[in-house]
Amino acid sequence: MQARIYGTLRGRSGLRSLDVDLPAGATVRQALTALAAIAPALRDNLLDDRGDMQPTIMVFRSGRNVDLLAGADTPLQPDHVLDVFPRSHAQRAFATD
Numbered sequence: 001m002q003a004r005i006y007g008t009l010r011g012r013s014g015l016r017s018l019d020v021d022l023p024a025g026a027t028v029r030q031a032l033t034a035l036a037a038i039a040p041a042l043r044d045n046l047l048d049d050r051g052d053m054q055p056t057i058m059v060f061r062s063g064r065n066v067d068l069l070a071g072a073d074t075p076l077q078p079d080h081v082l083d084v085f086p087r088s089h090a091q092r093a094f095a096t097d
Helices: 007-013 028-038 040-046
Strands: 002-005 017-019 057-061 081-086
Touching: 002 007, 002 028, 007 040, 007 081, 028 040, 028 057, 028 081
Parallel strands: 002 081
Antiparallel strands: 002 017, 057 081
16 A cells, blocks of 8 residues: 655655555554554654544545544555645634634
8 A cells, every 4th residue: 555645744754655565454543553663753643642543634545534434444455545644724824813
């Protein structure tokens, strides 16, 4: 499965894209755990102490937001692409108060 890293996460990891070897049916949680093992600098940005996805990231499985699927338990197949983004803080930039 291919994983692509964006924004500040890319800067922290030094990675843009990488292949993650996971069995068919592995979950987003397992993919993020594998990414954290490959790029330890990302660990705290991807997963909390319980191994759950951090609320500060958005993850897409082949273009679909996993929050709208099964979250961290969303199953993956070898031909899926996992895109990992930091959540935008744009709402702060446009605050009027």
